[in-house]
Amino acid sequence: xxxxxxxxxxxxxxxxxxxxxxxxxxxxxxxxxxxxxxxxxxxxxxxxxxxxxxxxxxxxxxxxxxxxxxxxxxxxxxxxxxxxxxxxxxxxxxxxxxxxxxxxxxxxxxxxxxxxxxxxxxxxxxxxxxxxxxxxxxxxxxxxxxxxxxxxxxxxxxxxxxxxxxxxxxxxxxxxxxxxxxxxxxxxxxxxxxxxxxxxxxxxxxxxxxxxxxxxxxxxxxxxxxxxxxxxxxxxxxxxxxxxxxxxxxxxxxxxxxxxxxxxxxxxxxxxxxxxxxxxxxxxxxxxxxxxxxxxxxxxxxxxxxxxxxxxxxxxxxxxxxxxxxxxxxxxxxxxxxxxxxxxxxxxxxxxxxxxxxxxxxxxxxxxxxxxxxxxxxxxxxxxxxxxxxxxxxxxxxxxxxxxxxxxxxxxxxxxxxxxxxxxxxxxxxxxxxxxxxxxxxxxxxxxxxxxxxxxxxxxxxxxxxxxxxxxxxxxxxxxxxxxxxxxxxxxxxxxxxxxxxxxxxxxxxxxxxxxxxxxxxxxxxxxxxxxxxxxxxxxxxxxxxxxxxxxxxxxxxxxxxxxxxxxxxxxxxxxxxxxxxxxxxxxxxxxxxxxxxxxxxxxxxxxxxxxxxxxxxxxxxxxxxxxxxxxxxxxxxxxxxxxxxxxxxxxxxxxxxxxxxxxxxxxxxxxxxxxxxxxxxxxxxxxxxxxxxxxxxxxxxxxxxxxxxxxxxxxxxxxxxxxxxxxxxxxxxxxxxxxxxxx
Amino acid sequence: xxxxxxxxxxxxxxxxxxxxxxxxxxxxxxxxxxxxxxxxxxxxxxxxxxxxxxxxxxxxxxxxxxxxxxxxxxxxxxxxxxxxxxxxxxxxxxxxxxxxxxxxxxxxxxxxxxxxxxxxxxxxxxxxxxxxxxxxxxxxxxxxxxxxxxxxxxxxxxxxxxxxxxxxxxxxxxxxxxxxx
Numbered sequence: 008x009x010x011x012x013x014x015x016x017x018x019x020x021x022x023x024x025x026x027x028x029x030x031x032x033x034x035x036x037x038x039x040x041x042x043x044x045x046x047x048x049x050x051x052x053x054x055x056x057x058x059x060x061x062x063x064x065x066x067x068x069x070x071x072x073x074x075x076x077x078x079x080x081x082x083x084x085x086x087x088x089x090x091x092x093x094x095x096x097x098x099x100x101x102x103x104x105x106x107x108x109x110x111x112x113x114x115x116x117x118x119x120x121x122x123x124x125x126x127x128x129x130x131x132x133x134x135x136x137x138x139x140x141x142x143x144x145x146x147x148x149x150x151x152x153x154x155x156x157x158x159x160x161x162x163x164x165x166x167x168x169x170x171x172x173x174x175x176x177x178x179x180x181x182x183x184x185x186x187x188x189x190x191x192x193x194x195x196x197x198x199x200x201x202x203x204x205x206x207x208x209x210x211x212x213x214x215x216x217x218x219x220x221x222x223x224x225x226x227x228x229x230x231x232x233x234x235x236x237x238x239x240x241x242x243x244x245x246x247x248x249x250x251x252x253x254x255x256x257x258x259x260x261x262x263x264x265x266x267x268x269x270x271x272x273x274x275x276x277x278x279x280x281x282x283x284x285x286x287x288x289x290x291x292x293x294x295x296x297x298x299x300x301x302x303x304x305x306x307x308x309x310x311x312x313x314x315x316x317x318x319x320x321x322x323x324x325x326x327x328x329x330x331x332x333x334x335x336x337x338x339x340x341x342x343x344x345x346x347x348x349x350x351x352x353x354x355x356x357x358x359x360x361x362x363x364x365x366x367x368x369x370x371x372x373x374x375x376x377x378x379x380x381x382x383x384x385x386x387x388x389x390x391x392x393x394x395x396x397x398x399x400x401x402x403x404x405x406x407x408x409x410x411x412x413x414x415x416x417x418x419x420x421x422x423x424x425x426x427x428x429x430x431x432x433x434x435x436x437x438x439x440x441x442x443x444x445x446x447x448x449x450x451x452x453x454x455x456x457x458x459x460x461x462x463x464x465x466x467x468x469x470x471x472x473x474x475x476x477x478x479x480x481x482x483x484x485x486x487x488x489x490x491x492x493x494x495x496x497x498x499x500x501x502x503x504x505x506x507x508x509x510x511x512x513x514x515x516x517x518x519x520x521x522x523x524x525x526x527x528x529x530x531x532x533x534x535x536x537x538x539x540x541x542x543x544x545x546x547x548x549x550x551x552x553x554x555x556x557x558x559x560x561x562x563x564x565x566x567x568x569x570x571x572x573x574x575x576x577x578x579x580x581x582x583x584x585x586x587x588x589x590x591x592x593x594x595x596x597x598x599x600x601x602x603x604x605x606x607x608x609x610x611x612x613x614x615x616x617x618x619x620x621x622x623x624x625x626x627x628x629x630x631x632x633x634x635x636x637x638x639x640x641x642x643x644x645x646x647x648x649x650x651x652x653x654x655x656x657x658x659x660x661x662x663x664x665x666x667x668x669x670x671x672x673x674x675x676x677x678x679x680x681x682x683x684x685x686x687x688x689x690x691x692x693x694x695x696x697x698x699x700x701x702x703x704x705x706x707x708x709x710x711x712x713x714x715x716x717x718x719x720x721x722x723x724x725x726x727x728x729x730x731x732x733x734x735x736x737x738x739x740x741x742x743x744x745x746x747x748x749x750x751x
Numbered sequence: 752x753x754x755x756x757x758x759x760x761x762x763x764x765x766x767x768x769x770x771x772x773x774x775x776x777x778x779x780x781x782x783x784x785x786x787x788x789x790x791x792x793x794x795x796x797x798x799x800x801x802x803x804x805x806x807x808x809x810x811x812x813x814x815x816x817x818x819x820x821x822x823x824x825x826x827x828x829x830x831x832x833x834x835x836x837x838x839x840x841x842x843x844x845x846x847x848x849x850x851x852x853x854x855x856x857x858x859x860x861x862x863x864x865x866x867x868x869x870x871x872x873x874x875x876x877x878x879x880x881x882x883x884x885x886x887x888x889x890x891x892x893x894x895x896x897x898x899x900x901x902x903x904x905x906x907x908x909x910x911x912x913x914x915x916x917x918x919x920x921x922x923x924x925x926x927x928x929x930x931x932x
């Protein structure tokens with residue numbers, strides 16, 4: 008039900024916009040100069056409000072919108088001349104429609120007579136009568152669609168909702184009539200029939216359509232149709248082909264309608280449903296039953312997913328009263344919107360301002376640290392609060408930009424279809440976690456990498472149907488695309504159940520292309536990662552899909568430029584899994600400020616394991632080429648930042664410097680040798696590329712509290728740089744991925 | 752941040768004195784060592800005093816580093832080093848000319864601002880036919896004589912090679928967001 012209420016929310020939001028469209032259109036409507044585009048726009052706006060309202064069962068609103076729309080249709084066909092009076096009426100009608108929407112949103116019934124004056128005025132225009140007609144007793148007015156008289160009196164014929172195919176509206180109108188009939192006692196000489204129609208779940212399978220039967224009943228007299236949704240399962244368990252609804256129809260018919268006639272309606276389905284038909288005497292006492300039935304269940308506010316039978320809200324004042332109280336006064340000036348559309352630039356400006364604020368706050372915090380301890384207690388507390396508010400503000404602002412990844416995922420089924428057709432493979436795409444939210448920029452930048460990876464999975468990963476059958480797999484391959492939040496990042500996985508990476512082939516290709524020295528022994532993981540090398544393609548033939556020279560290296564570059572990582576895990580014969588890990592936002596990160604020489608850098612906190620100062624006994628040289636350190640029972644390679652970046656005046660002796668143990672996304676560890684760790688700080692990520700370019704080992708830049716720029720380090724990049732650094736002189740394996748990886 | 756100077760006040764007095772007609776364009780001129788250079792005023796966003804830069808690793812010496820220009824990060828190029836004169840030994844009196852090149856904002860480090868000149872197209876002489884190995888004439892747009900001084904007019908678009916936004920003479924960076932097809 009929550010999902011439905013979200014749709015409802017969307018309906019009200021859109022209706023508010025449509026109302027505004029209609030109003031501005033109406034205000035421009037000048038007698039004598041009718042712009043048909045303008046009129047059409049108004050008509051469409053009203054029609055859309057009506058259509059949506061019908062789907063949610065807002066019968067009164069629909070009835071009124073229909074009156075409004077009918078007049079607009081007349082204007083559209085030039086059957087009704089545009090006069091100042093007409094425009095006034097229409098503007099008033101628009102206001103009333105807004106009120107009706109407001110009532111509907113609150114789940115309240117509009118007070119009786121809300122629409123009567125306006126409806127009367129609209130009809131006067133419709134019938135071409137200029138003289139005002141007294142509204143009279145409000146309820147005596149029959150509802151529009153089923154009241155042929157005024158329509159017939161109009162100079163032109165109005166097609167009764169030719170585009171109302173679903174019959175939503177017609178039924179709604181019938182309900183209104185039925186609802187109104189309630190207030191009147193059963194007319195003299197009529198009989199009230201109560202028909203309980205409980206079809207079996209498989210009724211639809213035999214080609215029967217309950218809507219037709221309900222319509223047939225309606226032709227026999229005035230019918231109120233109540234739909235029972237109590238057997239409706241939850242959405243997960245809903246079988247689309249089964250019927251879970253049942254109906255209670257209260258029919259007020261002429262005496263010549265007898266039991267047989269009613270039974271005839273159900274003639275073809277008699278075996279497939281339970282029908283109970285009772286005739287009741289005219290006294291109104293029996294009316295109590297359906298009212299009592301419909302009252303406890305809040306059916307009026309629940310949209311029923313079957314177009315045939317929206318449920319009429321009981322017009323009984325008992326039902327309306329408590330709601331009015333809840334609504335607080337029940338005064339509706341009109342429909343106000345709960346969402347606004349905002350120019351993205353404005354949000355970005357806000358994000359930037361918050362970013363600047365975070366910087367300023369860090370700056371103040373830095374200065375305050377220099378104040379004598381113990382004094383300024385209140386100032387410190389205030390600053391602590393400010394820091395907290397800043398953080399919350401930042402999160403709120405960021406959430407404005409957050410979007411579910413479904414906007415990207417939803418593009419993939421089509422891609423899969425096309426790829427499957429192009430490769431003559433059978434592919435099934437399974438997605439999960441579509442609602443995972445991530446910054447808009449990240450979402451947008453995911454399209455290309457995901458497109459490429461899914462193509463790649465289908466083209467290279469999955470086997471053809473025949474081959475799959477041979478190896479005992481289902482003919483259709485499965486590609487699973489999933490997203491989830493994991494420790495402050497979004498992790499997207501693309502899993503296929505194909506043949507996995509063909510390691511011997513990859514290796515021989517890499518050797519052939521000179522990417523690996525012949526005879527080098529590589530681990531499985533290292534071979535798998537060869538596919539990320541530029542220009543690497545194993546397809547025997549260059550296909551239309553992939554193998555155009557842009558390969559997984561581009562994917563990796565795209566992901567890296569978003570501050571993300573990509574890893575591949577493959578089991579021969581069982582499939583491959585690509586794991587992307589991306590930051591949730593590209594704007595802010597928690598970092599550790601470190602210093603090397605006179606330079607300061609920021610290390611993303613997510614990469615840091617710990618920092619320590621090694622003892623001389625912990626340090627060892629590895630074949631005289633690189634240093635390793637024993638940390639917590641494991642040897643980690645030391646990487647000297649001052650060497651990689653050529654920074655003068657740095658501490659070169661690790662026992663006098665600090666080693667920050669960092670971990671990359673794929674779990675490998677490094678010991679980064681730095682001079683000092685200055686402290687943890689939230690930093691705003693600033694682009695280096697916007698005005699300059701990308702640099703190896705640098706993810707982005709930021710501005711520290713003193714206004715100076717500091718580079719944010721890219722740990723995986725540093726690792727590759729360090730391999731590169733050693734490559735000329737060290738082992739073949741270490742040298743392997745580096746030379747072609749990042750063209751410097 | 753008080754070191755920033757609004758350009759309008761620098762040029763204010765002179766624009767009155769000089770009629771700007773269609774064939775003339777204004778140039779901001781500045782000195783590097785004993786030489787004087789000019790760039791079109793339309794590409795100059797502002798002129799600011801030197802503030803310490805943050806170094807960038809593994810780049811030629813004429814890329815001084817980056818500074819924070821009101822929340823955006825811009826690279827600073829040392830014009831002296833760019834022309835092979837070695838890195839500038841900066842003092843507080845040195846000046847950064849902030850230049851807009853297409854979408855990008857960049858700073859060039861010079862010794863001092865000297866003038867704003869209105870220069871007619873006719874009075875710009877083409878650069879002499881120097882040996883291309885000696886002078887990288889790509890970024891020279893012409894020479895102008897102002898009261899016995901020679902002003903070398905620079906084309907900022909070419910000074911910072913436009914291709915891919917990379918700096919002239921730097922190795923090409925990997926395209927940041929190539930379309931993966």
